[in-house]
Amino acid sequence: MSNWQELEKKYLFNNAIRWPILPVKGKGCYLWDENGKKYLDLVGGWAVCSLGHCHPVMTKALTKQAKKLVQCGPQSCNQPQLQLAELLVKISCFNRVFFSSSGAEANEGAVKLARRYGAIKLNGAFETITTYNSFHGRTLAMTAATGQPHYQDAYKPLPVGFINVSFNDIEAIKKATTKDTCAVMVEPVQGEGGVNIPDEGYLKAVRQWCDEKGILLILDEVQTGIGRIGTMFGYQQYGIEPDIITLAKGLGGGIPIGAFMAKEKCAVFVPGDHGGTYASNPLMCATALAVMEYVIKHDIPGHAQKSGVYLLDGLNKLKSKYPFVTDVRGRGLLAAIEFNKNLAAAIKLTCIENGLMVNDVKPNAVRVMPPLNISKQEIDEALGILDKVFADIKV
Helix, strand or coil, X not given: CCHHHHHHHHHCCCCCCCCCCCEEEEEECEEEECXXXXXXXXXXXXXCCCCCECCHHHHHHHHHHHXXXXXXXXXXXXXXXXXXHHHHHHCCCCCXXXXXXXXXXXXXXXXXXXXXXXXXXXXCCCEEEEEECCCCCXXXXXXXXXXXXXXXXXXXXXXXXXXXXXXCCHHHHHHHCCCCEEEEEECCCECCCCCECCCCCHHHHHHHHHHHHCCEEEEECCCCCCCCCCCCCHHHHCCCCCCEEEECHHHCECECCEEEEECHHHCCCCCCCCCCCCCCCHHHHHHHHHHHHHHHHCCHHHHHHHHHXXXXXXXXXXXXXXXXXXXXXXXXXXXXXXXXXXXXXXXXXXXXXXXXXXXXXXXXXXXXXXXXXXXXXXXXXXXXXXXXXXXXXXX
């Protein structure tokens, strides 16, 4: 056991099965461990490193802002906060923004906003309908919202006000809607659930139902937003506009920032309704602003769309070559490879041994979510390693 593993065992909570390496340096799509071994990273800080590791535009913005103002508290606005909010409103269909420190906080804030809307506009309605195999965060409320029992069972009784129904099933949403329903919250593509892509008409039907019932539609785009699936926001691919959207991950390119945005009609917060000590932290907002400006200027969503087509084509070629690969699915640079047996953990570890990082999102599936500026050559390198790993699988 290396020294870092001894320190982990001694000091950290035993709440995760961590990779058997200690990354100490990153650049672009690559990481290096404490022994100097190089890895091609298709996990990207958990879909966070939208421009790769330590991109110059990020490090420059962080350094510049750190010399000016790091934190001023929620009692006042700051320049980076206002500039980032203005940019996000200009490129989206929303009118108002609240910045948080994480995706879970953004989802909490979105649900709180929906409940305030329900209290004011819908005779006290407070329930939010979510879907099975969703993932909305690890706070107690978002654990209740997340439709995966293995996240929920250890923390019962869960907070009330969340109804989990089947994903990609508009009839299930209709059946679950009552006078107490204030919102429906779904992901355009379920990331942690295994990269599950809905039927083409599903989100349009959900939007139509919400309009018919006068309830709000929240899209959790913590993972799909900021170019991940080939457009700036996932909703743009489905011909709809949600009332509220949540963002994080790619928004900051690796620094901790989240946001929820809303249309004017449901921006019902008044002073004291919501807040946070680190909300709109100038250091994080300045860095996210630099990331967003780069993403827009260099059409990173368009690159992700084209690269995603190339990646999925390569993965499908592996599927045709190896019978134990039963499905390849994805959109943009969010993809999953499914197997006929629970091979994912072993494949992940073998990939690490061969200098490639993938995520075992399900016992029978691995997920890839690389930096959005990954090159064709890097995709080819990854496909070559996967081919080598798959060739050694005995099934």
